[in-house]
Amino acid sequence: xxxxxxxxxxxxxxxxxxxxxxxxxxxxxxxxxxxxxxxxxxxxxxxxxxxxxxxxxxxxxxxxxxxxxxxxxxxxxxxxxxxxxxxxxxxxxxxxxxxxxxxxxxxxxxxxxxxxxxxxxxxxxxxxxxxxxxxxxxxxxxxxxxxxxxxxxxxxxxxxxxxxxxx
Amino acid sequence: xxxxxxxxxxxxxxxxxxxxxxxxxxxxxxxxxxxxxxxxxxxxxxxxxxxxxxxxxxxxxxxxxxxxxxxxxxxxxxxxxxxxxxxxxxxxxxxxxxxxxxxxxxxxxxxxxxxxxxxxxxxxxxxxxxxxxxxxxxxxxxxxxxxxxxxxxxxxxxxxxxxxxxx
DNA sequence: TATTGTTATACTCTATAACTATA
DNA sequence: TATAGTTATAGAGTATAACAATA
Numbered sequence: 001x002x003x004x005x006x007x008x009x010x011x012x013x014x015x016x017x018x019x020x021x022x023x024x025x026x027x028x029x030x031x032x033x034x035x036x037x038x039x040x041x042x043x044x045x046x047x048x049x050x051x052x053x054x055x056x057x058x059x060x061x062x063x064x065x066x067x068x069x070x071x072x073x074x075x076x077x078x079x080x081x082x083x084x085x086x087x088x089x090x091x092x093x094x095x096x097x098x099x100x101x102x103x104x105x106x107x108x109x110x111x112x113x114x115x116x117x118x119x120x121x122x123x124x125x126x127x128x129x130x131x132x133x134x135x136x137x138x139x140x141x142x143x144x145x146x147x148x149x150x151x152x153x154x155x156x157x158x159x160x161x162x163x164x165x166x167x
Numbered sequence: 168x169x170x171x172x173x174x175x176x177x178x179x180x181x182x183x184x185x186x187x188x189x190x191x192x193x194x195x196x197x198x199x200x201x202x203x204x205x206x207x208x209x210x211x212x213x214x215x216x217x218x219x220x221x222x223x224x225x226x227x228x229x230x231x232x233x234x235x236x237x238x239x240x241x242x243x244x245x246x247x248x249x250x251x252x253x254x255x256x257x258x259x260x261x262x263x264x265x266x267x268x269x270x271x272x273x274x275x276x277x278x279x280x281x282x283x284x285x286x287x288x289x290x291x292x293x294x295x296x297x298x299x300x301x302x303x304x305x306x307x308x309x310x311x312x313x314x315x316x317x318x319x320x321x322x323x324x325x326x327x328x329x330x331x332x333x334x
Numbered sequence: 335t336a337t338t339g340t341t342a343t344a345c346t347c348t349a350t351a352a353c354t355a356t357a
Numbered sequence: 358t359a360t361a362g363t364t365a366t367a368g369a370g371t372a373t374a375a376c377a378a379t380a
Contacts, residue, residue: 018307018310018311018314019307020295020303020306020307020310021287021288021291021292021295023307023310023311023314024194024198024291024310025198025202025287025291026314027191027195027310027313027314028194028195028198028199028202030314030317031191031192031195032195032199033237035192035195045369045370047369047370047371048369048370061338061339062338062339062340063337063338063339070200071370071371071372072371072372072373073338073339073340074339074340074341074371074372074373074374075370075371075372076339077339077340077341078369078370078371079369079370079371081340082369082370094338097337097338097379097380098338098378098379098380099337099338099339099378099379099380100337100338100339100379101338101339120188120192121188124188124191124192125188127313127316127317128187128188128313130312130313130316130317131309131312131313131316135309135312136187138305138309139187139306139309139313140185140186140187140190142298142302142305142306142309143185143187143190143191143194144185144190145297145298145302146194146294146295146297146298146306147185147190147193147194147197149294149297149298150197150294150297212346212347214346214347214348215346215347228361228362229361229362229363230360230361230362238347238348238349239348239349239350240361240362240363241348241349241350241351241362241363241364242347242348242349243362244362244363244364245346245347245348246346246347246348248363249345249346249347261361264356264357264360264361265355265356265357265361266355266356266357266360266361266362267356267360267361267362268361268362
């Protein structure tokens with residue numbers, strides 16, 4: 001639907017400002033574009049990069065991967081197939097369930113996703129350099145608040161520890 | 168590379184806060200997810216929705232469309248083909264150049280993209296409802312500032328009028 | 335029977351290269 | 358020659374449905 005690039009009605013005399021909904025949509029396109037370009041620098045698509053990304057701190061089954069990525073399990077089969085063919089991930093049999101396989105990032109996969117993440121972070125940081133330090137702090141607070149609230153809406157505690165809190 | 172869902176090191180005693188780069192990446196995924204779901208409600212993909220979106224206030228040639236969407240012209244041919252088959256856009260011959268065709272949104276296409284945009288705006292607005300009004304205003308200002316600066320970096324004036332400003 | 339994962343199939347999206355028709 | 362657009366082709370990404378192996 002891409003965001004309309006028109007300015008919202010501004011109060012008389014105010015500097016023009018984009019509507020927040022459109023602004024967030026545009027910003028998301030900009031950021032996803034940065035990610036896409038930097039991932040492409042390493043011959044990675046967005047879905048492939050997401051796959052490697054979620055594997056940075058997990059070793060899930062195909063089924064769990066499907067839930068994490070919100071994809072059908074058959075889509076995950078293909079995604080993992082292509083990444084495995086490139087040596088970025090490995091399928092290892094699950095010790096607990098003979099039907100299941102665990103998917104693990106290889107050293108090459110980890111290096112690749114870290115490199116892409118680094119380039120991406122550089123781009124975003126450069127863009128953020130346009131803001132004063134105190135504005136960046138304010139933005140960080142607001143974004144954080146938004147994400148926490150949104151996650152809470154779907155029953156997720158963004159700051160939950162891996163082990164249930166003692167007591 | 169999807170954003171790691173870990174909290175950044177927080178000052179002692181501060182409420183934990185996500186790193187801004189990761190936070191913006193996560194927020195972008197959330198927002199693009201909303202767009203994707205709402206577009207899918209209307210049987211639209213993200214690329215198809217972007218196509219209809221840019222056509223809301225333009226009647227470009229295929230070539231211009233390729234530049235606007237940052238796609239190869241052959242990709243645009245396919246995108247427009249599928250949208251035209253559904254009656255969402257129409258190809259009209261360019262009066263100025265017999266090689267060129269102009270792409271125009273049909274009434275059906277306009278209705279569809281407006282509906283999707285409306286649903287999307289509702290989702291984003293609901294999420295923003297977690298912020299206090301003054302925080303929303305602050306966020307709008309920051310996002311706006313970021314987009315304007317980023318656009319300026321590539322030589323674009325987000326607030327340029329269609330006609331060169333008088334004087 | 336239910337679940338895990340793969341396969342078969344179909345469609346969208348994307349790019350590269352070769353082509354047609356204007357300019 | 359150069360530009361506008363399409364076609365041919367190849368590959369990634371996605372989902373649905375049917376299947377095999379295990380629980």
